[in-house]
Amino acid sequence: PYGFAESGKKAEAGKAAVAAGSKVIGGEVAAEGAWPWQVALVVSGVPVSTDSQFCGGSLVLDTWVLTAAHCVHWADDKGVWADIDPKSVSIVVGTNKLDGSGDVIPVEKIIRHPSYSGNQFDYDIALIKLARAPTVPFKTVEVPDADFGSVLNQPGVTTIVTGWGLQNGAAPSPELRQAQIQMLDRNLCNTAMMEARAEEAAKGFVYAAEVFALSENDAYALWDQLIAKAPMPMSENMICSGTFEGGKTSCNGDSGGPLVVPLEDGSYIQAGIVSWGLTAASGRGCEEQAMFSAYTDISHFVPWLNEVLTTNP
Helix, strand or coil: CHHHHHCCHHHHHHHHHHHHCCCCCCCEECCCCCCCCEEEEEECCCCCCCCCEEEEEEEEECCEEEECHHHCEEECCCCCEEECCHHHEEEEECCCECCCCCEEEEEEEEEECCCCCCCCCCCCCEEEEECCCCCCCCCCCECCCHHHHHHHCCCCCEEEEEECCCCCCCCCCCECEEEEEEEECHHHHHHHHHHHHHHHHHHHHHHHHHHCCCCHHHHHHHHHHHHHHCCCCCCCCEEEEECCCCCCCCCCCCCCCEEEEECCCCCEEEEEEEEECCECCCCCCECCCCCEEEEEEHHHHHHHHHHHHHHCC
16 A cells, blocks of 8 residues: 555546546545544655555554554565555544645554464554654544454444545545445355355366366366365454445555444444455456455454553553
């Protein structure tokens, strides 16, 4: 995400999308002052805009931002994986518009989960320590422990995702947007994705079986072994959220942002972190009619979060 914004390619994609006429992916503009824990990760040293923003995050303490590991850790041109230099990223707090308003805060430290490898989206969680507390109005958001997380992660529970990510047609949004979706059964999401992958993989497998002149019985046996070895797309560390009708989803640029659940007392609790979604068939942007996306289940990582915050005062 960072390299996409820093290179200027995000700006080019946005101009093309605007010319095509685009709309938000199933969402709406958030009211001014709504979601006061939402922050934007931007490239340091350049004006704050949709072009310099590359991920989202949430304030969990006055100097700590929760985000996705893939926002701060990636491979360079030589294929070497490393964390981003804290000096190369800033955090925008206290605004819903990427127009230069709000407080732009330097980053002191970045800590990603040690089990995040970069080759997959499991353990996709990281913390960013700010160089100072914000000087503008803001609020922090609470996260659930494992027990409450299990209560929240039930099919049908209302969730809300927010961010400045790409809209329909790959256009970035200068205004914070929100979309109401719901928790979906992770097993059903996995089944849907595995069926889609199997359908695509079968094309090549049938050809290979024919080339090697495999018998029908041997081909079926190998296919069963292949399917059995394939990992589930969504691990137990992930939440599946979306809609059965599709068309409401997070997209590029929303990564690292919060998935919150409204509580009965009118408050909100952050259940997930925007992690990954389905890619459009064109290879550009998101699948706009996708029924769901994957979010890091924060409740699985509370012990790690507490450890980081305790050892990094």
